[in-house]
Amino acid sequence: MGKLLMLGDEAIAQAGLDAGMSGMYAYPGTPSTEIMEYVQKSKQAKENGVHAKWSANEKTSMEAALGMSYAGKRAMCAMKHVGLNVAADAFINSAITGVNGGLIVVSADDPSMHSSQNEQDNRFYGKFAQIPILEPANQQEAYNMVHYGFEISEKFKVPVLMRITTRLAHSRSGVETITPKAQNELVLPRDPMQFILLPSVARKNYKTLLSNFDNFISASEESQFNEFIDASDKSLGIITCGIAYNYLVENYEDQKVPYPVLRIGQYPLPKAKIKHIMETCDEVLVVEDGYPMVEEMLKGYLGKEKVRGRLDGSLPRDGELNPNLVLAAIHKETFTLDPIPSTVANRLPAMCKGCGHIDAYVALNEALLEHGKGRVFADIGCYTLGAYEPYQAISTCVDMGASITMAKGAADAGLVPSVAVIGDSTFTHSGITGLIDAVIGNSPITVVISDNYTTGMTGGQDSAALGRIEQICEGVGVDPAHIRVFHPTPANHDQMVELLKEELAYPGVSVVIPRRQCIQTMKNKELVTKVKELGLNKK
Amino acid sequence: MKSDIILAGVGGQGIISIAAAIGGAALHENLHMKQAEVHGMSQRGGAVQSTLRVSSKPIASDLIAYGSADMIVSLEPMESLRYLSYLKPDGWVITNAVPFVNITDYPELEDVYAEIKKRSNHVIIDAEEIAGQVATKRAANMVMLGAASNFIDIPLESIKEGIRQIFGRKGEEITNSNIDAMLAGREAAQKFL
Missing domain, CATH: 3.40.50.920 (Rossmann fold)
Incomplete structure (x- = not known):
């Protein structure tokens, strides 16, 4: 209680805790990451046993949140705007199942694409799912809306979408908080059929949702937020x-x-x-x-x-x-901006000095020299910055997991060898299913899983892939002889090039794992210990 | 009172600590404030900017309107120029003189200084040297905070309080050396007034 200086993201997290939320589910993504991070650091969350672990991706987080709601508890699920594309199946259907405990889905949109590949407006998803949407103007309203959102979610038995944008998510301001509420009791849905979306049930539930729409409008009419x-x-x-x-x-x-x-x-x-x-x-x-x-x-x-x-x-x-x-x-005028003085050079983001992704790219570029440009399908993460000079190492970056599947499609078309570059966290987010496709098709692709033990771009969150990449690859059917690990450093350059050349020549699926800890996480003692225990840092 | 401040630098230089110190000082004075940060991709060695708004009246926008900022405080000279369009005509450019060169086409430093000096209201100080004299070079951001503090209508004691809030956990010695760095920056900037 009292006034706290909080980011919009933090105000939402604190409000969830104060509203008796029992679980926070999320996959990191700018500008939504700090919502989960706040809950993870919160003493209040720890004392009350609030779930606060990262999920493998946004779809699994959405489904877990829905499961918690099924059990009668309040749950929140947070993601960046494009994350809702991944979670869309669960999200749209959660409007049909309805909820038991209150459920709020937070979408952090990124107009102007400060840190994203598009600027999609996820209010359309709320409209598409035909559920109430809340859109705060400031940090205090974000805090208040979470309390209100849980109330109407439970009143109307539907999930509520809360849409924020980067500017609110990452701006700090004073927020008045209220006395925390206790969590809901564990209680099953009154109607045992509610969550079984067989056509007969879905048709009934859908009519209920539609008939509720006028009530949603009435709520908007009376809302203090309109x-x-x-x-x-x-x-x-x-x-x-x-x-x-x-x-x-x-x-x-x-x-x-x-x-x-x-x-x-x-x-x-x-x-x-x-x-x-x-x-x-x-x-x-x-x-x-x-x-x-x-x-x-x-x-x-x-x-x-x-x-x-x-x-x-x-x-x-x-x-x-x-x-x-x-x-x-x-005033029906045009606003034009004074240009930046011509003296000022562009300063694009870049991979850090000493980053393992760099050594992997330098080796990959050399190994691919004999085959020519345009063969590397990359993914979402720090390594996307390999697109810029001096590496210019990649040709695509589309969505989470698209590296492996696009490399497969290009190989299907005859572009052999084709290479996928994907990070460890992105691999467990959405790369595994694509790898299964490649294995089934025995595609002549080389999948480079650049493993730095973390979700780097968003600030070093846990990676679900830690210590299990080889197992996963073997498990989905990659030949263990073609799962190769190396330690990416300048000293190992020649060896890396040789190894990559061998696998590029192999006419089936190979997985190459350059493996070295993200230098930004070196101060994370917990991670350093875990990496040592797992014996990952063998050279 | 009202201060709309653009903080500029390169990812990792520590502009957030400046914002946090002024923010803490503002709260200590019971002022309204909004502070927008940059997270995510652009943090990685790229140009970063943060906006800080402090006022005795409620603040609406998280963004500062173009042409209305009271000052640009930059940890790097070229970066101070990138956001000139935010500055009001008589606003101040307050910058560290030391360039951060992580790109191949960094302009001639003299051209950068000349461009800054086109604004009559400017402060250019070697924050690292000043920080090195009274504390360590790493306190360069506190030197810049001190330089800026001349132009922000918040009592010096509250600025110190803001610094204590950030570094308090790290002990008295570190806190005091950061306060010293701030004071040295405050003094160094006064010859530009």
């Missing part, structure tokens, strides 16, 4: 979603906007409030970070002229909003 703030100048009405409200009021003294404003923090949209602002104002400007979802709903496909936003060019079609863009949109 506030209408009237003003005298009706030449313009402004609808803001989530954090966009801040960029609007930032432009006015004491945050007093001269136009009527409807701030949206809860979906489905409150119909009466929307109708009111649409009818009383000459024009309506919709300000939302992400895709023009609300704008399109109000404008319709044919485009009523009255509604302005990202679709008519009042605001940019892509990228994160800011106070300047919003002010320019109100």
